Amino acid sequence: MVREEVQQLINNLIQIEHISTTLYLAMSAYLDRKNYTGMAKWLRLQSDEERTHLLILIDYLSGKDGVVKLTEVPAQPTNFGTPLETFQRVLEHEQYVTNSYRQAYDYVKQIDPQTTVIVQDFLREQIDEEAQSLTIVERLKLAENNPSALLIIDQELGQRQNGPIAAG
Template sequence: MISTKMADEINAQINREFFSAFLYLAMANDAMDKGFKGASHWFKKQFEEEQEHALKFAQYLEDQGAKVEIDAMEKPKGEWEDLLEMFQDALEHEKKVTAWINDINTLALEEKDYATQNMLVWFIDEQVEEEASVEDVIWMLEMSRGSKGAMLMTDRRLGEREDD
């Protein structure tokens, strides 16, 4: 059984993961509005992945006999200047998620909650992957700047993203 404090922190993370999902859905919609079908596809995959993260945390709480609590969330931003700004915001957000997960891990260390520490290893590894993936896209977008052909090729490549 995990502590009430730990359950509260994981519940907060569940809600942050759902916010992340809706942020990516907003990005998908804005990308589609701007004509970038590939980027929209990429963000929709990210939307699905963030929902899976929330459910994984929720399942862990259930397995630990703790109550899952879903809170109301703020509406995510809905419009960006361009794809580069979207992905820069995505990277900034992923860095926040990494910090939140690290904070939960720190609490697990303090409480000697080895089960939670073990569960968090997957999320810590996932965040390294998440940030690297977004950084790669930012690099491609920066290299494509000023070239419509390169931007279209980048968008096409983003549309090739499969389930991770």
């Protein structure tokens, strides 16, 4: 049986991934409604990736005979502003997720080596998550309000294909 404090820690990470998947799905729907279909696709795939993370954590905790506690997810907004404002929020959220995994890693490394490995895998993946988000934000800043530039970025983001998930 997993220690109570580790169980609480994993359940907290499960909640964060659950919020992430719904946040990105709401952003995807919003940008799709604004006809940024490529950005919407990118965010939909990001939502799918966060759901995969959620399931990995659930399976991990269940496999250690822990109790998974799925709590209520707050309602998500329906308006996220410009594409730049939307992806700035993505970047801020990814930084929050990184910080959450960093704190979890710092705590769990003292008491549970097995859990440390899975948390470290997710923490390692966050390097790429933040870098992708930052690149998109910086490109959207360069585009400013140029419709042609925004459409090119939209097309490029629409080419995203989900590959294998590193943490798992």
